[in-house]
Amino acid sequence: MARFMPLEEAVATHLKDGDTAAFEGFTHLIPTAAAHQAIRQGVSDLVLVRMTPDIVYDQMIGMGLARKLVFSYAGNPGVGLLRRLRDAVENGWPRPLALEEHSHAAMANAYEAGAAGLPFAAFRGYRGAGLAAVNPNIRQVTCPFTGEVLAAVPALRPDVAFIHAQKADRKGNVLVEGIVGIQKEAVLAARRAVVTVEEVVEDFAGLHPNLCVLPHWTVAAISVVPGGAHPSYTHGYYERDNPAYLEWDRVAADREVFAAWMKTHVLDAGPGVFAERVAGLGVER
């Protein structure tokens, strides 16, 4: 049952050392505010899961929070590589990072299987691809009717999933619109889900019946954090801050610049800064 609480309390309650945690968002709706709160909280030994780790995972990895990353594409979207991730993988700084690497199809199917309560997902994938040889969690299953051999991956069942969404109603039902990505599956696959939202509305009366809605009893905690996806965007609220992605490439290139940036913009900040950060990015509503 969803409980409304400040982000500090939501992260403190639901994210623990050693957790397998997914902060999901597919370019759109990236839960930056929640990730920054996790960094401020100083949690450690996380197994981070995400299809598309980008800036916030670069930050969490650079701050040494994670011991392992389960992923399918790690990049700064529209810019290039993730330099803190590279430093961890190539040089073990600030600590070594184990990788469990998949394709998007595998991760999407694995979340889907997790949401569906299944132990694994079967799909036609990885044929001729090198990952099958380096990832022991890529196995095979044989169709009992045709004999076709398919790829199999274990279902993803994170301890906790964090997502950002447009809005909640007063009961704690959550609406996700636009590029919905993998967020519904991440919430349903996880043991606990924490959602940051732009705003709370009285109810969802009048909405089209077939939208992506997460009932309140699928969510553990909801925190209202306007702008909480910045520098990602929230469809209907504000646009993507493209210069921030470019800036990150410069910040992450140097360990000391990175540390200073994190102190100023994350460690010494709070969830309230996100509303300011999107002030110039609003869209007509």
Next chain:
Amino acid sequence: MARFMPLEEAVATHLKDGDTAAFEGFTHLIPTAAAHQAIRQGVSDLVLVRMTPDIVYDQMIGMGLARKLVFSYAGNPGVGLLRRLRDAVENGWPRPLALEEHSHAAMANAYEAGAAGLPFAAFRGYRGAGLAAVNPNIRQVTCPFTGEVLAAVPALRPDVAFIHAQKADRKGNVLVEGIVGIQKEAVLAARRAVVTVEEVVEDFAGLHPNLCVLPHWTVAAISVVPGGAHPSYTHGYYERDNPAYLEWDRVAADREVFAAWMKTHVLDAGPGVFAERVAGLGVER
């Protein structure tokens, strides 16, 4: 690529003797007009597929069009049993009918697998249920990670799927709203899809981005048949004709009453009658 054509042409072009055909609809949006056209066309030896065969399948079976039924629940919704189906199964009249019987979960997963291009679907089902002993298409698959044994059913890949939908745009994109049921999966699982719609609109501009839309290149033919789901209903257009379902129970109880009813209401009628039939059932729009 969707082509607009009269229903007579669409059924004649895409439904052949011996086809495996799915006329799908889940209480809502049942493609009655298309099924009646198939009866008038006089096609034979069909393998009929549907999760919830109801009046239209009772009619097609009673007219001797089908040699086999693949299904999970055969009933007159809100009324009771299907008497023509019973006559075929219990007495072989007008011809014997083979049954391949599943649960809803199995059929839903089998359509989903068909839409996803997979040869089979794995799910946690049929445990302790008697169908596994009488249906050789219920097998098992073992999770290569946990060792759990799951049920497996072959993907459904009908030769042709018929559905009814609210509207098409001029390019042939199709919108389904409300209880969307299994229709999207039926269309994507089938080799060919024929859609009847209430109306054609210029385009779908302004629609919410996350609705259930079938792109024009997933559909073979579209026929405009207002009221084409009667006595089922079309969300936003007209309500369910509950008395017609009750009347069917009386009609189907007797072979001669059935034959006379079919002559009057199906064989001697045409797609145009459906608009009249829903005239008193409109909803405010």
Next chain:
Amino acid sequence: MSVDNVTPGEMMTIAASRALSNDDVCFVGIGAPSAACNVARLTHAPDITLIYESGTIGTAPDVLPLSIGDGELCETALTTVSVPEMFRYWLQGGRITIGFLGAAQIDRFGNINTTVIGDYARPTVRLPGGGGAPEIASASREVFVTMAQSKRGMVERIDFFTSFGHGEGGDHRRRLGLQTKGPTLLVTDLAIWKPDPETKAFTVVSLHPGVTRQAVQETCGWPVRFADDLDETPPPSDVELETLRALKARTEAAHAGRAGGGTRKGPNDG
């Protein structure tokens, strides 16, 4: 309220409704289960989540649906999802606290038959089949059943295992790898039954007002066991009875009126 003017069907629906709570996520079968679930929602459990297999989640119909896919269910739902999603994410996903089923035939272990009377290959009566029931029975955290008693319905041995209850009793579910509780409650028009903790055979734990042990046995096809501390079901309260009757009246009014122009009218008992 006096018990005299309460029908056994009303008592059944109201007794079943009381077993549901505000926190339940209930997968609702059509007919008697649907009435019970909506009476619960309209009385003591306003926040209960009702789910119908057509994909409607958190629905709050003003009138009872005739089918699991009535438009009313969609119009009043929090959201409506596809049928594959319903069975994968919501039922198999383990999110249903109560699967609420009716039954054509049931045995003392809560195994249910809605498939055939007689032999499967050559049935005497071909029934509708299982629909969602096989997996509702295995995936819901527990299963409630409600049905009117009759010797034809409550039998020593069912003709077909459409959905698995406690099988042959005892730890049969566990032996099949089923982690869920299975049938934990049977509410009939005469009594409330619960499985014996050991044998899992349904045992009468409460008689509805005015019902005798003999009446229960006469309408049941197996030798009935009664609990040592047999209760009497509290009679319907005024609120419960008024809520149920108003719901039924709204339902009849809504379903009687509408008929299409092109087909002759049949009798309408909806």
Next chain:
Amino acid sequence: MSVDNVTPGEMMTIAASRALSNDDVCFVGIGAPSAACNVARLTHAPDITLIYESGTIGTAPDVLPLSIGDGELCETALTTVSVPEMFRYWLQGGRITIGFLGAAQIDRFGNINTTVIGDYARPTVRLPGGGGAPEIASASREVFVTMAQSKRGMVERIDFFTSFGHGEGGDHRRRLGLQTKGPTLLVTDLAIWKPDPETKAFTVVSLHPGVTRQAVQETCGWPVRFADDLDETPPPSDVELETLRALKARTEAAHAGRAGGGTRKGPNDG
């Protein structure tokens, strides 16, 4: 139009765009493939269906997206589906006619590496990984690749098989059970390449205007084969070039202007 003021990158994008048709359903990679697909849509193939892996189907962006999930893609799409649905129903379902990829490293058989430079366990450079590419390469009916030529990018031997092209050539795809055609076209800034029908090794079939065989060989890490009937790529038409340049100008204008209030500005070459 004179070829003199056309850049090699423009020629690459325009040559690639010509390979697409109105009936194609194209799974679009970001960067050069995205530009080519949108030029096709804005010139000779207005009804082409463009799909990005974020779930946007039938999208028609007015400006080029910086990422596969830009809001513009959703706002102009026919519909936007979830990511699991995208990979299950649309890609694995066999509905994609052309998978259009870029590449960091490619070999003569169209095998692509975007995973690591060096050893997988101890890489010299950790690249982003495959994302959608492994299954785009296997499930699309055919695969087009576009990239600028360089000895670092077009190599004798790739460090990691992120996505499988023709493997070791010949019938290698078939031996792995792959029913799709694999890479059938490579468009670079210098030439158009197609696989040899037998060996499946990429062969230059057309040189862009003004490009020499030597220039192709100098920027390619394997010994280049040229087709016997080598063509010259037709230069960009006025419409093609104006369309591409207008698209790029709109893109730069749109992406330059917006910045949030809370972070410092970096250089913007978007």
